[in-house]
Amino acid sequence: MKRPRLVSLLAAAALAAASSAGASECLVITGAFVSDGSGRPLRRGSIRVCGEEIQAVGTFRPGREDRVVSGRGLVAAPGFIDIHNHSTDGLAEDPLAESQISQRITTLVVGADGESPWPLSEYLDARRQLSPPST
Numbered sequence: 480m481k482r483p484r485l486v487s488l489l490a491a492a493a494l495a496a497a498s499s500a501g502a503s504e505c506l507v508i509t510g511a512f513v514s515d516g517s518g519r520p521l522r523r524g525s526i527r528v529c530g531e532e533i534q535a536v537g538t539f540r541p542g543r544e545d546r547v548v549s550g551r552g553l554v555a556a557p558g559f560i561d562i563h564n565h566s567t568d569g570l571a572e573d574p575l576a577e578s579q580i581s582q583r584i585t586t587l588v589v590g591a592d593g594e595s596p597w598p599l600s601e602y603l604d605a606r607r608q609l610s611p612p613s614t
């Protein structure tokens with residue numbers, strides 16, 4: 480059996496969607512082998528990205544307005560979760576988390592070593608002020 484190429488489609492697809500489509504337009508990657516991080520075997524499916532948000536992962540048909548990209552023969556991972564990192568202070572200097580995004584990480588869990596800023600509400604408020612406006 481021919482093994483699928485390991486390619487992270489999502490980053491390229493999301494960037495393409497963000498750069499050429501409005502927030503209401505969606506991009507659907509179809510027929511890829513989806514790695515969802517659950518530990519389950521790869522399964523064929525689709526991923527819908529609207530603006531900067533992953534809206535669906537699974538088996539569904541693209542809508543008439545969706546841009547469609549074939550993921551046939553490729554593996555798509557709709558974002559990774561970094562559960563152990565030292566990005567608490569780094570997010571102040573890199574509020575767009577470009578370092579993590581370039582590694583296909585979409586979710587960070589900070590404070591993994593038992594440390595966290597205090598008061599936490601001030602830290603979170605500061606991160607929200609530095610974040611790009613949501614669409």
Ligand SMILES: [Zn+2]
Binds near residue numbers: 564
């Ligand atoms: Zn650590």
